Amino acid sequence: MPGTKPGENYATLMLRITLEVQLKDSTSQTVSYMMKLPHVSAAYQETWGKKKFSVFDIERDMFMIYVEEFKQLYCDVGLEVEFGAKCFKLDTPNEYVLLEDLRPRGFQSVDRKAGVDEEHILSVLTKLAQWHAASAVRVEAKGIYPSHISDGLCNEDGKHLLNKMTDGMVPYILRTLSTMEGLEACSEDIKSLAGSITRKILQAAVVDPEEFNVLNHSDCWLSNIMFLYEKQTGKLLDSYLVDYQMCKYGSVAFDLIYFLLSSPKLEIRINKFEHFVKQYYDQLIKHLKLLNYRKRLPSLIDIHKSLFKNGIWGYFAVCGVMAGSALEATETASFDNLFSDTPEGDAFRTLLYSNNSFKEHLKLVLPWLCNRGALQNI
Template sequence: MANDKNETETLKSVKEEYITEVIEKEFGKNAKVKKIEEVLTSGAGENYASDLHRIQVDVELEDKTETTVSYIYKAMPNSEFGGQMLKAMNIFPREIEIYTKIIPKFEELYKEAGKTVRFSPKCVFVAPGEEAFLMEDLKPKKFVNAKRQIGLNIDQVKRTLEKLAEYHAASVIVYERDGYAATYIEGIFKEEIMKPMLEMQKSLMNIYIDCLKQNENVQPYIHKMLKMLDYGFDKFLDAMKVNENEFNVLNHGDLWCNNIMFQYDDNDNITETYFVDYAAAKYGSPSQDLWYFLLSSCEKSIKIDKFEYFVKFYHDKLIENLKLLQYTKELPKLLDLQIQLLKNSLWAFSTVQGLLPIILVDPTELATMDNFMDTGDAGMKFKIMSFSNPRYLDALEELLPWLDNKGIMD
């Protein structure tokens, strides 16, 4: 769900009978599909792990009046290498289960507690035998993304953390009652998937370091980054393990600004916040979502300056919602959360080193899953563009000393 390219083409991504079934379910058996158009929704660099299409449908209702509705069709990306990796990660069955089974449980918990909470657009159809599904389109309800290169302002960050705290609190109650399938305990980054990814990353180390050397204020930290990259595999696998003696939640797993949508009123006040793209959902420490979100998606001016404030704001909201949902175990203390953040600080480094470059890069046709993973000419060009981006180097200039002062890069 990102900015439209405003290109319309004939239907080719989704079968017409799927659309007909959805329309009849929403408007009745006598509704007729008059016209279907497919609009590409994701510009270059806005979405890597799936293909997104807006499906616009002209419908004749039983009383002969007409209306237009739209849906988002999400499918496996048409990429050779990236598609294979995503299939191995089993991301579509996981995400479909989140939308159709787990999120409804969360929302029902709040309904029973007397609070109306919605987390996401609704999944309206799952394509049988395919890794694809249709979702409610949020554009008609005036939901939008923030610009990823700029990041979120204080109000947007607080609204996101408020929703995240609601999501995490509900996830704790559901885990205590029903548990989660093994796929959410293990996560998508299994050893057999991570090993080739990290080997590829090591092969790019010289290029990455050469790009970093362009900023003299980053140079003093290069030797520590090399050390982190060298032994990061084992530490990353350790970070994925669940410590049952600590407070755990179902993390969103990929919470950055393109997976957060805001609805505004006529005075530009945020009225609602939804999350999308739950493919990387992982049970474990909430520090995963906090590091990932706060370091990837806050505006540069507040990322460090307001970090501790944001952590406390999240914790306050988490406790508020755990009490509302009548959590019976000991409530997690702010100190416990701060300790978890330090213990799981590899999420901070991996976000800054692996995610931030592709978030801050300018739109480019080179920004594809295949180029993200490949070491061919186009892939290398995209990586150099990302690593040498002045916006990224400026971010490192502030983030690396801050991480180092916390002991995270030792």
């Protein structure tokens, strides 16, 4: 059966498989799995299916090799840390990722449109800090990640998709801004950026060896996070990251901007941005020290400098994950309609960037990005 609702997942087809299994003692047990499969459309092949490395192979490697390495690093210092579901390998040439269904263990997804409160945000930021710390220490021990793991979308294979998501969406963003008062300066900045956004994102993605670098999740938003609650009290116990298809080695700014512009409740998204960065930073330093990181520890100022330097990533978040998180569930939300040059695709993209919820997000986030210089074409 379908594993996600429309608008929760664009990149792959997600299925939930439920099995009734007869055990050796003749009793039965229900088990369930989540399976990701590729779309078969022309739009998918044009933007995602021509990559040199299959995104399904990349994600399986992440689950079965690198996540296990991160967990072992923590195990070696006496801390048990889990990042996501168990992954299984099948003897088949088909493209797939097969995962444990986390729901029977008590994990739940949350309303991406409403956003989450500070407690949930700090849980995710702690998990990101643990992930980032382990990914940096792993480089010390085993060297840099292979390119198909470290590049994400930021290479020639992903350039077309990045262009579709950024420069390709400018007309829709500008059309919406033309109906809104008070955002004229932001609109002018975006007009000046048009045609060069993809290039600027790829420039920002070049790894600066002088910075503190990690393996970013790169798609950290509420549709890719599940939360575990205590059954009796409803207390939040843990958060897991899912979907490791777009990991990118580089500045922590990529994950922080992406998550903090898409997932907190709107009323705390901007006015607590620096507070959340500080909470993340404290956890990052704590876990780097725990894992005996030998290089220079980044300062909080280093992190903020990188957030300013990589501000263009904020525009990528606005065009993509922030728009998706604000959209009401609709059957027209699909990979094909996001990217294909059809009347149906145009209608969906118009809805995606013109609905009232997205306008509320733009009204708050765009001036903030403009005031930080993130949209300057210099």
